[in-house]
Amino acid sequence: MRPTAPLILLTVLQGLAWGLIATVAWWLPSATASQLGFLTDLERLGSLLAAAGGVASFFHMHRPQAARYILRRLGTSWLSREALTTGLFVAVLTAVAWTVGAQGPGSEAGAIVSAGLGTVAVGVTALLYATIPAMRSWHSPVTVLALMGTGLVSGEALALGLAAVGPGASLGRLGAPWLLAGILGLTLVKGLQLHQFQLARDFPTGEGASGLPRGPWRLQDTGTSRPPYRTQPQVWPLLPHGVRVAGYTTVGLTLLALPAAGALAAVAHHGALAALGGISAAVGAVAERWMFFADATHSSRIWFQDVPRAPSRVAGPTASPEWVREFLAAVPPASDRD
């Protein structure tokens, strides 16, 4: 489907904020008094990222004047639930970060509650994508694992990178083994997701889409001069193989390899390299989300795929057989026969 900036920003920033606040909630009991200010700053960064994601989501609504109806279908719509849970997450995280912080009374409880709400918000967002049967690439529990894993790993890597160049270097060394374990788990999940995307590309069948009992079949005409990519964003041209390879290589490098190197650098007291790993994870989350949308296959692609233009095999410019050319050469022109 067509990747759109508001959705990429919403999901990436929401995941980053959740990863940050979950890391803060985990680090708080081990933090020294001099590190509490840094953890407060991390909470505030998380709240700003989450709020920015919420603002970005408004740009995805093309008629925000109707947004007041968005909670009408809480019983059936994951988007209604996403609006509610993400709104609660942003509100509570912002309140905790800018009032209590990591130093005030009840700071640990505030961080844990915020992290819990973040878990629910990111989980609901992931379920929104995973529960659409027509989106063949996403209709799988792997989608939930991938979105939650990306959020947690990118947020923790960013926290660890910032800690390594700040007063929280000891906290960074505490988190590094867990970040490495998280990256290993996310690598496995992304591998499963690549397989799921491949299965989705192979899904459409001529039989189910046309009632034709036997193939092979091919699309001749989508009904209009070209597929409706402008009015139907759920379909998008298939990514060329080179773009797909480059995209997933970028994701592997920025979301998995460099953050893993950063975690090792944090243990080895290389603050700058650890910070680079954290920033790389945030960039990698954007690249991962772009590929998540751009490489996704919708069931309607079967009727809208780009058809390669090929010359007719019946009326092609093939040369006449030799005997035909000899016969035509032997026959005198009509004017001579008269």
Place this chain on the structure above:
Amino acid sequence: MQLTILTDLNKCVGCKSCQVSCKTHNTAGAFGPVPDHDPYRDPDGMWWNRVVALEAGEYPHTAVLYLPKACMHCYDAPCVPVCPTGASYKRADNGVVLVDYETCIGCQLCLWACPYGVREFDEHEGVVKKCTLCVDRLEDPTLPPEDRQPACVQSCPTHARIFGDLDDPESEVSRLVAERQGFTLLPELGARPAVHYLPRRPAPSPLGGQDWTMQEEADPT
């Protein structure tokens, strides 16, 4: 009651008159204009009904199938429960799936949820639009009874499209679906579409077999 359209794929010749008449009626009619905001520079405007052409088989044992495809007005329409505002809804009295433009926020989640790619996003008005089964014609008391049917059904020159109530076992559409193995598209996705198609019948082939479906038996070598 579940109003529906049945298309006989043996009769459809791919003339696209249903596609054009849909566009004409819904652009000029009182309900749901189908816009072409830039028709000369970008001719791919909005279409609620598209006739897809498919070629099946291996040359020379091939057949071309024309498949008119609009909203399926599914019994379990997946576009309805995902809508956060309730703008997408299914009418209880006749089963037609409609969009309330006033409450649509343009999030396009229903486009993802629809397995058939028959909803269209109007980026200028910021809402999603789709086939209404010409509900404005069906309920227009000023029209004579024989004209109270969708524009695509009325304009079909081969009478390939039949309009009726699928829940009425005595209706023509129900009888034809039962007698001639009427089928729906992508049944494995569980939407239970109301729109049905009558399958192609085998036809004699000058190359020896019955048709492309019998290509193993019809190998000319």
